[in-house]
Amino acid sequence: MRAAVVTQFHEPLTIEDRPIPAPGPGEVLVRLEACGLCHTDIHAIDGDWPVKPALPFVPGHEGVGIIERLGDGVSTRILGQRVALPWLGHACGECRYCVDGRENLCEQQYNTGYSRDGGYAEYTLADARFAVPVPEGIHPMEAAPLTCAGVTTYAAVKAARVVPGERVAVFGIGGLGHLAIQYARLVGAQVVAVDVSEEKLDLAVELGADHAVNAHDVDPAEAIRHLGGADVAIVLAVAPGVFDQAFRSLNRGGRLVLVSLPAGGSFTVPVFDTVLRGISIIGSIVGTRQDLAEVFALHAAGRTRVVAAPRDIRQVNRAVAEVLAGEVPARLVFVYDSALPVEEPSSAAEASREG
Numbered sequence: 001m002r003a004a005v006v007t008q009f010h011e012p013l014t015i016e017d018r019p020i021p022a023p024g025p026g027e028v029l030v031r032l033e034a035c036g037l038c039h040t041d042i043h044a045i046d047g048d049w050p051v052k053p054a055l056p057f058v059p060g061h062e063g064v065g066i067i068e069r070l071g072d073g074v075s076t077r078i079l080g081q082r083v084a085l086p087w088l089g090h091a092c093g094e095c096r097y098c099v100d101g102r103e104n105l106c107e108q109q110y111n112t113g114y115s116r117d118g119g120y121a122e123y124t125l126a127d128a129r130f131a132v133p134v135p136e137g138i139h140p141m142e143a144a145p146l147t148c149a150g151v152t153t154y155a156a157v158k159a160a161r162v163v164p165g166e167r168v169a170v171f172g173i174g175g176l177g178h179l180a181i182q183y184a185r186l187v188g189a190q191v192v193a194v195d196v197s198e199e200k201l202d203l204a205v206e207l208g209a210d211h212a213v214n215a216h217d218v219d220p221a222e223a224i225r226h227l228g229g230a231d232v233a234i235v236l237a238v239a240p241g242v243f244d245q246a247f248r249s250l251n252r253g254g255r256l257v258l259v260s261l262p263a264g265g266s267f268t269v270p271v272f273d274t275v276l277r278g279i280s281i282i283g284s285i286v287g288t289r290q291d292l293a294e295v296f297a298l299h300a301a302g303r304t305r306v307v308a309a310p311r312d313i314r315q316v317n318r319a320v321a322e323v324l325a326g327e328v329p330a331r332l333v334f335v336y337d338s339a340l341p342v343e344e345p346s347s348a349a350e351a352s353r354e355g
């Protein structure tokens with residue numbers, strides 16, 4: 001099988017021919033149809049975070065495909081079933097977090113495309129319990145981004161406890177942000193989209209954002225306060241200054257929801273303002289299997305729209321360059337054995353990752 005492999009951090013991925021793995025007890029073998037390119041994959045490729053993947057490894061945690069083989073003891077999945085392979089690839093099922101519905105906080109979890117090989121390959125293995133069924137009628141190209149970008153922003157909106165009529169500012173419109181706008185609207189919020197790209201802001205308005213703020217031209221905190229301030233600010237961008245902008249945009253009693261994971265890993269908040277203004281700071285990490293099932297159900301019902309463009313896994317380094325250059329309106333998705341046309345990147349930025 002073909003696989004895109006990280007052999008060294010900060011180096012281009014290599015395309016390798018690997019043997020198709022055999023599923024062990026409790027596992028399924030999945031033939032990939034599609035896998036989204038998430039910015040988390042790029043952090044993994046570059047080894048940006050304190051706990052790094054063991055080299056070599058195959059990234060990808062927005063995988064969608066068909067179950068080809070069942071390991072011993074698998075009774076809840078069937079051959080030929082389409083499933084999604086999210087970031088949460090395994091949790092223990094017995095700790096306090098798993099038991100009370102917060103399996104995404106399990107300390108024994110492993111993560112697809114990080115602590116075990118993921119979806120940048122034609123086949124991969126998965127814990128059958130965490131291979132989430134994809135409803136009929138959802139195309140793999142659309143299901144793939146929902147598997148992380150969708151469930152992550154859906155969980156962030158839930159964590160913020162948004163109520164109808166509140167104003168939600170979404171900082172960073174892309175693979176995650178274009179879905180965050182839609183989930184915030186579904187719970188009745190007014191939405192302010194913040195980005196530095198007019199193309200992405202136009203997409204945000206098309207998807208229902210009530211206001212668009214170009215942070216390249218104005219101080220977004222001041223612009224949002226002029227609109228009446230944000231009750232919730234969801235941070236999906238990784239630029240260091242965005243965190244301060246989001247904090248300053250908040251009304252009294254506002255909630256700052258941190259989702260993105262910048263390489264630096266820290267930011268400073270003013271304690272005095274945080275306390276006196278009653279600001280809550282919330283960390284939101286992906287979502288549970290139930291969250292993902294709800295995301296799929298909403299999409300199957302026609303409540304959300306996924307904006308994605310296909311790519312060939314053999315051009316993985318070009319695709320990474322496109323994302324880093326900020327030239328992707330929403331999500332790139334690698335497609336396998338698909339009749340969908342695979343567009344050639346038009347960007348000159350591809351050269352920086354091609355090696």
